[in-house]
Amino acid sequence: MSPRSASVNEELRRRSRERLLQAAVELVSERGYEATTLGDIADRAGSARGLVSYYFPGKRQLVQSAVHRLMHRTLEEALEREPGTEDGRERMARAIDAILGLTRDHPVLMRTHMAGILQGEGLVRCPEQQRLAELLRDTVARYGSADADTDYPMLRALLMGAVYAALVPGVPMPLSTLRGELFRRYRLDGAQGTPPGTEGPGGAACIADLSRFFATESRATTAPGPPGVREQKPAVPVPAQKPPVPARGPVPGGQEPVPGGQEPVPGGQRPAPGALEPAPGALESAPGALDSAVPARGQTVPARGQTGGTNGPTAQSK
Numbered sequence: 001m002s003p004r005s006a007s008v009n010e011e012l013r014r015r016s017r018e019r020l021l022q023a024a025v026e027l028v029s030e031r032g033y034e035a036t037t038l039g040d041i042a043d044r045a046g047s048a049r050g051l052v053s054y055y056f057p058g059k060r061q062l063v064q065s066a067v068h069r070l071m072h073r074t075l076e077e078a079l080e081r082e083p084g085t086e087d088g089r090e091r092m093a094r095a096i097d098a099i100l101g102l103t104r105d106h107p108v109l110m111r112t113h114m115a116g117i118l119q120g121e122g123l124v125r126c127p128e129q130q131r132l133a134e135l136l137r138d139t140v141a142r143y144g145s146a147d148a149d150t151d152y153p154m155l156r157a158l159l160m161g162a163v164y165a166a167l168v169p170g171v172p173m174p175l176s177t178l179r180g181e182l183f184r185r186y187r188l189d190g191a192q193g194t195p196p197g198t199e200g201p202g203g204a205a206c207i208a209d210l211s212r213f214f215a216t217e218s219r220a221t222t223a224p225g226p227p228g229v230r231e232q233k234p235a236v237p238v239p240a241q242k243p244p245v246p247a248r249g250p251v252p253g254g255q256e257p258v259p260g261g262q263e264p265v266p267g268g269q270r271p272a273p274g275a276l277e278p279a280p281g282a283l284e285s286a287p288g289a290l291d292s293a294v295p296a297r298g299q300t301v302p303a304r305g306q307t308g309g310t311n312g313p314t315a316q317s318k
Contacts, residue, residue, distance in 0.1 A: 027044055038062075078094045
């Protein structure tokens with residue numbers, strides 16, 4: 001079997017990392033951060049436990065990367081939903097509502113995320129966080145900012161502050177109040193974006209299912225189809241079957257092989273049963289046959305040329 005190519009190995013690593021991110025989001029949402037272990041995440045992802053350490057330094061970095069992925073894809077989905085728009089004010093309103101919507105729909109996950117950022121390692125500069133930062137910076141630029149590099153960090157700080165204020169135990173602020181404050185700052189109309197109480201495409205079932213944000217399947221090799229058409233996965237090639245082994249025919253020359261690996265019998269016939277066995281008693285001698293051949297005690301054995309059984313001279317001596 002030939003070794004896998006570099007592109008195949010890269011695809012397998014990408015899918016393994018995606019499964020770990022998805023498993024982290026699901027388990028922290030279900031059990032909370034403290035009750036979720038790296039072993040649990042690896043088991044949910046169907047990966048070896050040692051593979052988690054290969055991609056992420058620790059659990060907090062993994063969870064931060066997973067939440068950043070969720071935030072990035074949620075924001076991307078909100079900006080691209082129908083009807084599409086290039087209006088900078090509408091895109092800013094959608095971005096604010098997307099982050100506040102995550103706070104409403106996944107409070108445990110977002111509270112864990114905020115607590116992790118306040119820990120010693122702070123904000124994790126992972127690929128998922130960089131994509132989220134690029135999307136928010138682009139939103140600020142399209143809004144009409146003259147200095148997006150300065151205005152983007154301010155938007156990030158305002159959104160993080162709103163999430164913290166909505167989730168602080170004991171004294172949470174209503175999301176509607178926080179939304180109104182952010183909309184006034186950026187001079188947005190309350191009808192823009194996704195107002196509170198309105199569900200996005202797919203409803204509650206779409207909110208609960210987070211798998212669409214993680215590309216755990218193999219990437220299609222064909223171009224994407226039109227909107228609303230489900231992309232077909234490439235067919236898996238079926239390995240060719242081996243041809244059937246032909247039945248063993250007769251041995252050339254009409255000779256039939258003898259069981260046990262012996263040479264075939266000439267003429268193609270086997271010997272009859274018992275043909276090679278001696279007849280019963282064939283190897284036994286007649287009674288007394290051997291006794292007569294042995295001389296009695298005291299009797300000399302005749303010399304060569306003498307007849308046995310007489311002590312007189314031979315005919316030649318006469």
